[in-house]
Amino acid sequence: MVVIDRTEWHFGQTAVNVLTVGIAYNGIAFPVAWTALSHGGGSGADEHIEVLERILRVVKPDQIRALVADREPAGSDFLEVLKERKVPFVIRLKVGRPVGPASGEWSLPVRMFARTCGLQQSSLLGGRQVVGGAESVGVRIGLKRLEDGSFLVLASRGVDPDSMFELYRQRWDIETLFGALGVQRLRFGGDPFDRAGPDPKAARRSCPDLQLDLNQWSGSEKAGRTAARVCQRVSGEEPVSPADWTGSANCWSTGTGCRTN
Incomplete structure (x- = not known):
């Protein structure tokens, strides 16, 4: 593919x-x-x-x-x-x-x-x-x-x-690549190797722009709620709550809002 x-x-x-x-x-x-x-x-x-x-x-x-x-x-x-x-x-x-x-x-x-x-x-x-x-x-x-x-x-x-x-x-899969390379954080002026930290808003800010399949972002709160749903409906993967995008033992914050094992 x-x-x-x-x-x-x-x-x-x-x-x-x-x-x-x-x-x-x-x-x-x-x-x-x-x-x-x-x-x-x-x-x-x-x-x-x-x-x-x-x-x-x-x-x-x-x-x-x-x-x-x-x-x-x-x-x-x-x-x-x-x-x-x-x-x-x-x-x-x-x-x-x-x-x-x-x-x-x-x-x-x-x-x-x-x-x-x-x-x-x-x-x-x-x-x-x-x-x-x-x-x-x-x-x-x-x-x-x-x-x-x-x-x-x-x-x-x-x-x-x-x-x-x-x-x-x-x-x-290519968004997972960009997330692994830290691209999502670079888009927002952050350190590509810094896992957003305990601030839940930082996790939301590090999500991708999702020009892929969703153009109707209207603020970080909506982005945080929506990204996991988008990933689930398009890829069928298990969505992860935005609050768990950082600090989770079994979820690396790739920006897709999906669990990667």
Whole structure:
């Protein structure tokens, strides 16, 4: 399983922005290729293609069960390259992305299809679909309404459609890597090797931004309550109370809010 993600923090006014691709194994991703971006903010297709080409020098496409990523590497150019290189993938889409049948006769924002799902229910759109901007890349679309009512929309190619949600859960392995490297604390200006200490608010401050699957943070109290639920619903792991993120004998504060043994 190949996982791609970006992490960003600041030293003073200087953005440190690193795009990383790794191999997920036993709950953590092992970094294989990465690039330090020369700017803050999101990464683009050229940067995604660069790290993809680097990992394909050591891992053949037929050795990859799936490349898994969040919404940022879902651009049309990157999807075209994945198709050309025959790399199977499961990538999350933004809910406003147009989706329609492979015939291209019509399309709708994918949220319109996802609204048919009840809470915690998932479904697959029938047949092969295309997404806006990448009309030559046929994909299967998976839809799920999460616990808070938001939508998880996945596009997959080259994998069993029934397995796409299970495969997507492994995207969290790269967040475990970032947590083990102390990245979450660097994002908040802290010492990457300091385990937040007895202050419960420090533990909450050290949680990740979770641009992964949740954008609606509204303060540290909500973040503390929500992170464990997010991890449980997406990864299926056992959530840990924010109060136990530090000082627990069997939980290292990775920032995911999940118990790691």
